[in-house]
Amino acid sequence: AEGPSMVRSLTFDERRLLSKPLHSKNQVLLFDHSRLRRSATFVSKWKLETKDDSTLQDVLYRKHFAIIEANARPIIPAYSGVLNFDNHSAKPSIVKDKAVIVIDSFSTGAVLAHEIYLQGYKVICLFSDGKNDSINRLPEGLSRIFSTILTLQRLEDDNLAFEQLTANISQLPWPVVAVMAGAETGVELADKLSSHLGLRTNGVQLSEARRNKYIMGETIRKAGIRAVKQLKASTWIEISDFIKEWNPIPFQVVLKPVESAGSEDVILCHDISEVQAAYGRIMGKVNGLGLLNQAVLVQEYLEGQEYVIDMVSRDGIHKAVAIWECDKRVVNGAYFVLHGYIPRIVSSENHEQLINYQKSVLTALGILNGPSHGELKWCRGEPVLVEVGARCHGGEGTWVDVANHVYGYNQVSAAAAAFLEPEEFFNVPDKPIHQIDHGRLLCIVSKVSGYLKEINADFIEEIRRMRSFIRMEIFLKPGEIVKKTIDCFTLAGVIMLSHRYESQVENDYLRIREMEDLDLFKCEE
Numbered sequence: 001a002e003g004p005s006m007v008r009s010l011t012f013d014e015r016r017l018l019s020k021p022l023h024s025k026n027q028v029l030l031f032d033h034s035r036l037r038r039s040a041t042f043v044s045k046w047k048l049e050t051k052d053d054s055t056l057q058d059v060l061y062r063k064h065f066a067i068i069e070a071n072a073r074p075i076i077p078a079y080s081g082v083l084n085f086d087n088h089s090a091k092p093s094i095v096k097d098k099a100v101i102v103i104d105s106f107s108t109g110a111v112l113a114h115e116i117y118l119q120g121y122k123v124i125c126l127f128s129d130g131k132n133d134s135i136n137r138l139p140e141g142l143s144r145i146f147s148t149i150l151t152l153q154r155l156e157d158d159n160l161a162f163e164q165l166t167a168n169i170s171q172l173p174w175p176v177v178a179v180m181a182g183a184e185t186g187v188e189l190a191d192k193l194s195s196h197l198g199l200r201t202n203g204v205q206l207s208e209a210r211r212n213k214y215i216m217g218e219t220i221r222k223a224g225i226r227a228v229k230q231l232k233a234s235t236w237i238e239i240s241d242f243i244k245e246w247n248p249i250p251f252q253v254v255l256k257p258v259e260s261a262g263s264e265d266v267i268l269c270h271d272i273s274e275v276q277a278a279y280g281r282i283m284g285k286v287n288g289l290g291l292l293n294q295a296v297l298v299q300e301y302l303e304g305q306e307y308v309i310d311m312v313s314r315d316g317i318h319k320a321v322a323i324w325e326c327d328k329r330v331v332n333g334a335y336f337v338l339h340g341y342i343p344r345i346v347s348s349e350n351h352e353q354l355i356n357y358q359k360s361v362l363t364a365l366g367i368l369n370g371p372s373h374g375e376l377k378w379c380r381g382e383p384v385l386v387e388v389g390a391r392c393h394g395g396e397g398t399w400v401d402v403a404n405h406v407y408g409y410n411q412v413s414a415a416a417a418a419f420l421e422p423e424e425f426f427n428v429p430d431k432p433i434h435q436i437d438h439g440r441l442l443c444i445v446s447k448v449s450g451y452l453k454e455i456n457a458d459f460i461e462e463i464r465r466m467r468s469f470i471r472m473e474i475f476l477k478p479g480e481i482v483k484k485t486i487d488c489f490t491l492a493g494v495i496m497l498s499h500r501y502e503s504q505v506e507n508d509y510l511r512i513r514e515m516e517d518l519d520l521f522k523c524e525e
Contacts, residue, residue, distance in 0.1 A: 109182020
């Protein structure tokens with residue numbers, strides 16, 4: 001059976017364009033959001049031979065497109081990372097008569113829902129988009145862990161829809177002890193519902209500031225925190241006047257959509273004509289989140305190293321659970337193409353300042369409970385916020401395996417503990433200072449375009465045999481159209497690496513980069 005025709009891989013929680021799953025006798029197709037390419041999943045033979053004592057609880061999983069042939073070599077679940085609950089037999093050791101609502105269990109939200117299930121809670125799946133077919137967008141087998149599935153209905157009267165939802169929740173046979181957002185689309189409803197139910201919450205007063213990038217920046221600026229210089233505009237004259245008054249020297253101006261993801265249409269401009277072209281490209285476009293761009297952000301260019309800081313909070317106590325150093329480069333005519341992440345421990349004053357800055361940002365935005373991930377730049381000797389999400393780090397949870405190898409824990413389990421097991425939360429280190437192994441999350445960048453003729457089998461086998469190799473997923477298949485990678489929606493795949501020696505990880509990383517410049521993907525026009 002043939003899989004769907006796909007256009008991209010990493011989703012960053014865009015859930016509006018999901019297609020239905022495909023099944024066949026010999027294949028299991030795991031879901032992603034929009035019409036995506038199938039991915040081939042590979043697991044290191046060396047890892048399988050040396051890590052066979054791992055369990056599902058050791059390393060969590062993620063939802064992603066993947067084809068696994070029925071007669072393929074065995075994959076240990078703890079290292080496969082493929083979130084197919086049909087193949088998982090793990091059950092909670094203790095069953096509790098308490099319920100947790102997870103809103104939009106997509107991307108890393110699926111990992112979160114499964115973690116809560118393994119802790120013995122009744123998991124209530126709640127869809128925020130009002131679509132009756134939302135269940136079809138979940139990973140295979142995930143629906144089996146849900147005790148009940150609810151939907152916020154689409155009605156002309158939003159208040160009536162919310163009243164109906166809360167009435168349905170009140171009829172549940174178990175007390176609800178927590179409400180958590182699984183994906184970005186569930187953040188606002190999680191704020192509103194948790195507040196209404198009197199549970200642990202971030203409240204609704206600053207909900208918009210946690211979603212809208214412009215309001216986010218202005219909110220932290222009012223709190224006295226260094227924020228990016230910016231303008232939100234819907235007309236060209238507003239932008240033109242702003243730049244004339246600003247007069248940036250050197251001329252480096254960034255334009256981006258107000259609500260988007262995956263570095264889509266984040267454009268660095270070097271003169272006013274490039275600004276005007278970028279404005280025309282962004283305005284009126286339906287972006288990767290399925291939203292119409294009705295305005296653009298004009299911002300100063302933050303020069304310097306970018307980081308993602310994963311945090312988990314409880315009652316305003318913020319803990320940094322991961323520091324990801326971003327590998328972003330100029331390629332294929334795009335300025336901010338993600339090539340991968342390097343997990344770091346606190347080893348410099350810069351790292352300390354990044355964490356302290358992010359704690360201030362969370363407090364200013366009212367993120368006092370639960371997970372968050374902040375994108376920061378170290379710019380001219382100080383940290384500056386790019387944006388923050390009041391949920392777990394997205395990207396389908398590709399980072400979970402790497403975090404477990406490097407730190408021995410991850411944001412998902414810490415987030416569940418913050419809501420459900422306070423003693424476990426307080427046992428989580430305040431910041432990552434100990435390192436078990438070294439690791440990398442490598443994003444495969446396509447430098448060719450056309451119809452994919454074949455994937456270099458020799459290169460794939462060489463990657464599989466690398467000592468640091470954990471897992472790889474390719475999001476392309478022969479016969480499909482390959483696009484040059486310009487953002488996270490056009491990545492060709494991901495590879496997870498980990499080893500006790502940093503030099504081994506680095507050498508393998510560089511070797512794969514060499515393959516990208518050779519014939520990893522053979523295309524024809």
